[in-house]
Amino acid sequence: MSVSSLVSPELESSGRPYYSRKEKSLGLLCSNFLTLYNRDGVDAIGLDDAASKLGVERRRIYDVVNILESIGVVARRGKNKYTWKGIGEIPRALKELREEGLRENFSILVPANSSRFLDDNGSGESMNVKSDVPDNSSGSMKADNKREKSLLILTQNFIKLFLCSDVNMITLDSAAIALLGDSNNSTAMRTKIRRLYDIANVFSSMNLIEKIHHPESRKPAFRWLGWEGKRYSGSATALGLNETKKRVFGSDITNNSLKRNKVDYPGDWISDQKENMSMHSNHDISDNNHNMHKLKQHSKHSSKDFVFGPFTPANIKGDSGNKNVRGLQDWENLASSYKPQYRNQALGDLFGHYVEAWKSWYAEVEGKEQTQQGS
DNA sequence: CTATCCCGCCAATCG
DNA sequence: CGATTGGCGGGATAG
Numbered sequence: 001m002s003v004s005s006l007v008s009p010e011l012e013s014s015g016r017p018y019y020s021r022k023e024k025s026l027g028l029l030c031s032n033f034l035t036l037y038n039r040d041g042v043d044a045i046g047l048d049d050a051a052s053k054l055g056v057e058r059r060r061i062y063d064v065v066n067i068l069e070s071i072g073v074v075a076r077r078g079k080n081k082y083t084w085k086g087i088g089e090i091p092r093a094l095k096e097l098r099e100e101g102l103r104e105n106f107s108i109l110v111p112a113n114s115s116r117f118l119d120d121n122g123s124g125e126s127m128n129v130k131s132d133v134p135d136n137s138s139g140s141m142k143a144d145n146k147r148e149k150s151l152l153i154l155t156q157n158f159i160k161l162f163l164c165s166d167v168n169m170i171t172l173d174s175a176a177i178a179l180l181g182d183s184n185n186s187t188a189m190r191t192k193i194r195r196l197y198d199i200a201n202v203f204s205s206m207n208l209i210e211k212i213h214h215p216e217s218r219k220p221a222f223r224w225l226g227w228e229g230k231r232y233s234g235s236a237t238a239l240g241l242n243e244t245k246k247r248v249f250g251s252d253i254t255n256n257s258l259k260r261n262k263v264d265y266p267g268d269w270i271s272d273q274k275e276n277m278s279m280h281s282n283h284d285i286s287d288n289n290h291n292m293h294k295l296k297q298h299s300k301h302s303s304k305d306f307v308f309g310p311f312t313p314a315n316i317k318g319d320s321g322n323k324n325v326r327g328l329q330d331w332e333n334l335a336s337s338y339k340p341q342y343r344n345q346a347l348g349d350l351f352g353h354y355v356e357a358w359k360s361w362y363a364e365v366e367g368k369e370q371t372q373q374g375s
Numbered sequence: 376c377t378a379t380c381c382c383g384c385c386a387a388t389c390g
Numbered sequence: 391c392g393a394t395t396g397g398c399g400g401g402a403t404a405g
Contacts, residue, residue: 022404062394079390080393150396150397191398201379201380376405379405381401384398387397389392390392
């Protein structure tokens with residue numbers, strides 16, 4: 001026996017339950033997670049409960065929870081339990097991360113290596129995170145070593161990379177090199193990249209970052225979007241002119257009616273933005289020490305049009321009837337999730353009736369892509 | 376082909 | 391000791 005998993009979800013014969021990979025992505029799971037726990041009075045989160053409700057293996061919950069913890073959305077409470085801190089903690093966490101990063105001085109050096117076509121306007125980033133180094137001293141931090149490699153730390157460092165420099169658009173390769181500290185092992189790097197992809201997916205789903213391709217270059221990179229701090233003024237979020245751009249993302253929904261539980265629901269964790277001091281202005285921070293190359297950020301507004309990303313800002317609330325939503329703050333952020341058929345059976349049970357409304361909404365969306373927001 | 380990244384084995388850690 | 395966490399990388403899938 002051993003491993004009965006035959007890999008490849010598709011059943012040999014008959015249909016093709018091809019559930020596109022995106023339906024099982026961490027990003028979607030994260031959206032589900034957020035939607036599930038963002039409902040008001042949530043304070044404790046049980047891992048088993050989460051795994052069960054979201055229909056995923058335990059392991060995946062650890063991933064999403066670790067990443068969310070890095071931005072303060074949740075906090076480890078104890079074994080098997082986490083505390084829901086709220087999405088409103090993000091701005092604060094981000095700010096702290098930024099300051100912390102500057103404090104540790106993430107030096108953005110310019111190794112000038114990178115491939116030939118440097119990434120965005122040149123400038124390879126390379127910072128040496130402290131710690132590391134083999135050794136030393138009586139091994140007191142032998143166990144700590146593991147913590148240094150944790151997803152949580154990696155995630156925070158990844159964010160710091162964006163926050164502590166005025167560079168937007170960082171390629172994962174660059175990030176990996178920078179965050180690796182030194183090792184050049186291609187193996188280590190590959191692994192790092194894998195993790196970075198995971199993190200990027202999650203943040204993309206929260207639209208803290210967005211994936212874009214380079215203007216001229218070929219390599220894909222990620223641009224920091226910040227925490228919805230961009231209100232008008234140049235950029236994004238400009239709702240209103242959303243041309244009919246359909247983003248054929250997973251268009252396989254067509255069939256796959258194999259499973260009966262295909263509950264969908266809007267995975268939008270709302271924009272929150274409460275008040276607090278929204279960090280805003282993350283560019284340039286009066287830094288007078290790290291004076292690397294500056295990199296001119298070509299803003300050239302992105303291409304938020306297509307690309308999956310997180311799904312263009314769409315208003316969910318329609319009219320159909322979402323009576324629920326007790327605290328639906330804004331709902332103007334962006335709707336995510338297209339057809340998460342992760343296994344939200346339990347989720348459906350939770351919201352039951354809401355599901356109906358959501359389904360209707362989905363029908364519209366799926367019927368003709370999310371062109372314009374609901375009437 | 377490359378970019379992406381899911382799955383889950385199995386090693387540390389925590390009770 | 392078993393249960394909980396969660397590195398890590400094979401290898402499948404998207405493009």
